[in-house]
Amino acid sequence: MSETPADPPGLDLGRLRSYLDQKLPGIVQGSLRADLIEGGRSNLTYVLSDDASRWVLRRPPLGHVLATAHDMGREYRVMSALRDTGVPVPNMLLIDHDTDVLGAPWYLMEHVPGVAHRSRTTLAAVGEQRVAALGRRLVETLAALHRIDPSTVGLADFGRPDGYLERQLSRWSKQLAASRSRDLPDLDRLHALLSDRLPTSPAPALVHGDYRLDNVLVDDSDTITAVLDWEMSTLGDPLTDIGLLVMYTELAGVGGGIIPSAMTAPGFPKADEIVSYYAELTGRQAADLDWYVAFASFKLAAVAEGIHYRFQQGRTLGAGFERAGEMAPILARHGLGTLKEN
Template sequence: MATDPPGLDLTALARYLLRLPDAGAHPAGRLHARLLAGGRSNLTYLVTDDTHRWVLRRPPLGHVLATAHDMNREHRVLTALAGSAVPVPRTVARCDDAEVIGAPFYLMEHVDGIVYRDDDQLAACSPAAAAKIADALVDALVALHTTAPAAVGLSDFGRPVGYLDRQLRRWRTQLDASRSREVPGFDRLGDRLAATTPPQAPSAIVHGDYRLDNVIIDAHDPARVLAVLDWEMSTLGDPLSDLAATVMFWDGVSGLETVITATPGDHRAFPRRARLLDRYAAGTGADLGALPWYLGFAHYKLAVICEGIHYRHTRGETVGAGFDRIGGLVPPLIERGHACLED
């Protein structure tokens, strides 16, 4: 007999959906669900009634850091960007009542396409397809960063002034909340970043975790992004922080068994980071002179996230495979973050 996946009470979900005024969200039969790959922070499920397919997002089980895993934030930005130049899934419902399934959640449409998150997928790409994927990834980021927040009702979505300083404080606080061991160089990297923070670039809507496995690529046209996913860290802030994260996941973690996602830079078909940077600069007119600092910060932020996941795993509060290896990523990420600041 099928059982509910961890963290999702399907009977309670079905009752909730049937009460919605939008009949298009009503299940036509018994619900089934499975935990999707990825989503190592918020939990992501594919839900179906054998007629329709939706994706449900909810916070992780157990230890949840303050300000993280905000379902309202994800739902708001997705809803706001619908119809803009930024491709996003259509939102279906949002539930703030934690009593329904045990946590707030939202539901969105399922978008058919390819999420490139494992090495077999990347290895199967030709150089021509890989170049198109790289360009499409950058073009969607350019579309996001050139969308005026006020034009989509997001002028109050964050406080862009002082963004970099707040980000550093936030991630140092997150680290303090997840400490279970000492990692050499961790605190020193935070100190170095704080001492060399560059002037902030003009603000934009930032995704906060922009990388290849957080977009859906058209299966028939690798030059087209169908949807950008995983908006839990989105806000108004410095767009170069997004670009740096994209580049880090593209080839900055090359050679590491990241567990989180496959690395395009580990595959010869995929272009080097210079192609991405040149295309982004051409599309936005941004000055990339301070990018080494942003890359150092990207490594630091990922290390803090991994340390938080490691902490939850040691407490038995993670769902899915591969969490036992994430803690091992933290030391090399810290080393590479320091190396970025030497450039």
């Protein structure tokens, strides 16, 4: 007799199946199975399956969870709102704000075909011309998001654009403090410089908050089938998204496994090409771009320190987290270099 597979960490399949049978009767046919998708560095993502269908479930990480981070309701709401726009997102099926079933809030969405490109080797195999075209589609999808009028999709109250950069800088400073386990003088200096040089934001837009190549799914025809990982989305300064995309491009594959290497594949647009194409599509000039790239470095450093903190506690799932601690000093130096600190 074969043994029943153990539940993956963070899921109780018995409780989950009972809840789904109650809330979505008939959706599950046969036995319910689940596999943790490795590679994510924040919320936990599982592929659920039965004898006929597949779905995706998202929940916060185990253990140390930072205040205001890992917001299930935010992800669910924005993807539901964007369903019929030019920004591809999965169909949302169910959200549970309580903790009775899984010990944390969670939501269920449809499974969308496609791969998240993280590896230079894998992406380079499709050829330089296709890589270049995919890079342009990545910018086009971001521009499409930033062109959406939030009021037309029910997201007029999705954030507070006034004072957005001040609040973001304060928020990530607090996130860093909540996960700090060591002295990081370069990161403290970067925070001080960002505070001193705060720019004036352009007109607000829907902001993804972590827009990069491996947060989209791509099918065999190089079409972007879904934009994922909306936990930091809001109404705010759209240049924070382009600054983040530039930072990920400039540091692709550098240390710690936090920044995937796929964007180093031959043909992928360089940072200046990304910025100029974005400006062409949106009419937004990336003024003060150095500040936005440096802020992206600070923000990702705070994320990396949170991962490092959870790893030290033994509360991370999957491989590669042991190197997360390398990233904060690298990111701090990149941010300081971008701001040309003497």
